[in-house]
Amino acid sequence: MSIQTTIEQKVSEAFSPEHMEVINESYMHRVAPGSETHFKLLVVSSQFEGQRLLARHRAVNQLLADELAGGVHALALHTLTPAEWQARGGVPQSPACRGGSSS
Template sequence: MSIQTTIEQKINQAFAPEHMELINESHMHNVAPGSETHFKLVLVTEQFVGLRLLARHRAVNQLLAEELAGGVHALALHTLTPAEWQARGGVPASPACRGGSSN
């Protein structure tokens, strides 16, 4: 099973999201084609109501501790309540990679 599929399953089971996007952004970085090392997670759930941003991120990081200790190098988190999601209308685009090159 792919890392992306594993993460999606864990998120769905733990958070019952109203909206979830897990975007593999590895292609934007200096990694081998087909890598699963850099992800952006947009997670909208009622479970975040009343939680500060740090608590939301800790909950996700704890759930994905195995993946973060293994092959996942970066996980950009956008953790929102349904009201915040509605008010924002989306999340910002990811910046271009500023990492080193393979040359």
């Protein structure tokens, strides 16, 4: 099973999101084609109501601890309540990679 599929399943089961996007951004970095090392994760869940951003991110990081300890090098998190998602109106753009790793 791919890392992306694993992330999708774990997040779906844990947070019952109203909206979720798992975007593999590995192609934007200096990695082998087909790599699964850099992801953007957008989760819209009512379970985030009343939680500060840090608590939301900690919950996701704890859920995905095995993936982060393994092949996932970077995970950009966007954890929103349904009201926050509605106010934002979409997925934020990722900045361009500035290099950093030659491997």
